[in-house]
Amino acid sequence: VVGGGNIWRGANAGERGMDRATADYMGMLATVINALALQDALESLEVDTRVQSAIEMQQVAEPYIRRRAIRHLEKGRVVIFAGGTGNPYFSTDTTAALRAAEIEAEVILLAKGKVDAIYNMDPLLNPDAQKFTELSFIEVINRGLGVMDSTAASLCMDNNITLVVFGLNKSENIKRVVMGEKLGTIVRGENRS
Incomplete structure (x- = not known):
């Protein structure tokens, strides 16, 4: 998409x-x-x-x-x-x-142009922003992290679709994530399993 x-x-x-x-x-x-x-x-x-x-x-x-x-x-x-x-x-x-x-x-690979993962706040505006390596969809929704809207997050959660958020601008990141390398942030259902 x-x-x-x-x-x-x-x-x-x-x-x-x-x-x-x-x-x-x-x-x-x-x-x-x-x-x-x-x-x-x-x-x-x-x-x-x-x-x-x-x-x-x-x-x-x-x-x-x-x-x-x-x-x-x-x-x-x-x-x-x-x-x-x-x-x-x-x-x-x-x-x-x-x-x-x-x-x-089974998975959505969400390539972002400005960030390389999900953070607790906008890393472009706040250098103290902390990067998440793994989250649940409930955490994404409840914290209002803004990586995707709540309708999309709920659809993923309800259908057991994993989300991988990674940076688009680093050379070969798409290839790396498709080959299974852990990049960015992984978002799964509530139990993160």
């Missing part, structure tokens, strides 16, 4: 007086732009990909169909989900949790 915040942030535009639903739809379109860019980058590396969008635009992406996404994955393809849930008021975090539950994924 790709976000679109580098292009447009629907929630922020809503706060400035723009109709929130319209702003969110614009954000969903931004995710499609990023999905196409990611698809192009992966295919230049000879990785077979498919983009599925919750908002129909057949010229550039398949419509999101759960069973079709699963078949693509079974064939070894990378499926890039775009267009959010197709509904305003839902974040791409919630989309990631929803799609992970739908395809029965």
